[in-house]
Amino acid sequence: MQTMIRKGYLPYCLPDITEEEINEVVDTLKSGWLAKGPKTIEFEKQFADYVGAKYAVGMNSATAALHIALCAAGVGPGDEVITTSMTFAASVNTIVHTGATPVFVDIDSNTGCIDPEQIEAKITSKTKAIVPVHYAGQACDLDRIYEIADKYNLFVSEDAAHAIFTQYKGRMIGCKPKGTVSYSFYATKNLATGEGGMLVTDDEEIANKARILVTHGMSRNAWNRYAKGGSWMYDIEEPGYKYNMFDLQAALGMVQLNRLQEMQSRRETLAKIYTSGLKDVKAITLPSIPEFTTTHSWHLFVITLNTNLISRNDFIDKLNDRNIGTSVHFIPVHQMTAYKRMLGGQILELPNTEKWFENIVSLPLYPTMTDEDVNYVVNEVKNILEGV
Ligand SMILES: Cc1ncc(COP(=O)(O)O)c(C=O)c1O
Missing domain, CATH: 3.40.640.10 (Type I PLP-dependent aspartate aminotransferase-like (Major domain))
Incomplete structure (x- = not known):
């Protein structure tokens, strides 16, 4: 595209x-x-x-x-x-x-x-x-x-x-x-x-x-x-x-x-558009929802990059070049200066947390986004990943 x-x-x-x-x-x-x-x-x-x-x-x-x-x-x-x-x-x-x-x-x-x-x-x-x-x-x-x-x-x-x-x-x-x-x-x-x-x-x-x-x-x-x-x-x-x-x-x-129900319905619609638009993109993993989460609030739509053809940071920069804002949730707390100081050089074994952080990107998701907005993000995510 x-x-x-x-x-x-x-x-x-x-x-x-x-x-x-x-x-x-x-x-x-x-x-x-x-x-x-x-x-x-x-x-x-x-x-x-x-x-x-x-x-x-x-x-x-x-x-x-x-x-x-x-x-x-x-x-x-x-x-x-x-x-x-x-x-x-x-x-x-x-x-x-x-x-x-x-x-x-x-x-x-x-x-x-x-x-x-x-x-x-x-x-x-x-x-x-x-x-x-x-x-x-x-x-x-x-x-x-x-x-x-x-x-x-x-x-x-x-x-x-x-x-x-x-x-x-x-x-x-x-x-x-x-x-x-x-x-x-x-x-x-x-x-x-x-x-x-x-x-x-x-x-x-x-x-x-x-x-x-x-x-x-x-x-x-x-x-x-x-x-x-x-x-x-x-x-x-x-x-x-x-x-x-x-x-x-x-x-x-x-x-x-x-207005929460109305705003939640819109979040669910947008999450569905992301999911159906991105489900076949091999380089990313979509949010995996266990059976016990019977309703997801869709506060965040976090995708995980699983390719080594592009780094997470470069991917974010390319989205930004295309006028798409993103975020990362979260930089692990134990990697912050104050906590490193508190830990006094002690190395924590948190491999899943560290791996998760390396590869995640939160895509825009909020009720006032239009279908056009979310489809644009879907297309640009595909364009970037197909081009690497
Ligand atoms: C997981 C989590 N806990 C707590 C907070 C703190 O919320 P508040 O800004 O209302 O203090 C935030 C804020 O972003 C959060 O993401």
Whole structure:
């Protein structure tokens, strides 16, 4: 197929914001209440109902939610927390923030998610928790992970930054969670509020602790102290954090939540076009979805190059020359300077993680992409690979 380079740059990612979101934010601006207030509380309720959890606590990011989850579960200095290196730094930084030590387990080389069969070998008497990451919108094998967690009495804090709408064995991630589940509403995510996050749990004690920790450790309902009937009196029960969601985010979030099914359907259509357009290209491997991921959120569409005729970096450059934005999810966390320093020269055996990183590319995928956009990417991927 002949290359006709498109005029405009196709970004790797764009949020899907309509007049509805804009109007809702403007209404909130006019309401006089910008901070955490009634809209945050309403969004928390709607989100908990949507995923099927008892409690939801709005935060300013998934990073905050991941940190608070571990704090609320009592993870601290001297503890070890098992996680994956094939993730964004936030999943691991937040373990370090509690004073605990992250322990990396390799990924399943088919899915990019933590390999549950390699977890037990890394458990020691110091292990306190597991942080599995639902990579790209694929579900981790939760039954297996919770089976191990139950056996060793470990807390599970699921990182669902990519997994709003993902279903495991027919159940929404976050439905009746046995531990905690943290979501991201960052600008690139399937539900976007610019910055934002949510922690869900069925554990009342964890939810109560989280609510207190996200607003400095203030006693409950202190957000309301400037409204009529609110009290100026508050107490600090613990030295907490300033991590709460606020009403402008929640206003955006509620409209996005209402539109989630529609945005998800579009993601599914685009993923189908990629899959049927690229399935016969021998030089790439398409995402492999295990049976237990009954719904993939299609947060990312990650392809793996399996040819040595072109390097991953050259392939990305050639896509960029054709005005196609891409990304790489992820540079393994253990290869980052801070973690190399922390490891003090210790070499980790994470062969699947390292191989995965060498060959992956995330193609653009977001609801406002047109069929023409996605077909252009398909054709240019083929053109580049046929030309090497
Ligand atoms: C897997 C994963 N976990 C956590 C985060 C952190 O999310 P946030 O930016 O909402 O803190 C991200 C963000 O990209 C992520 O990809």
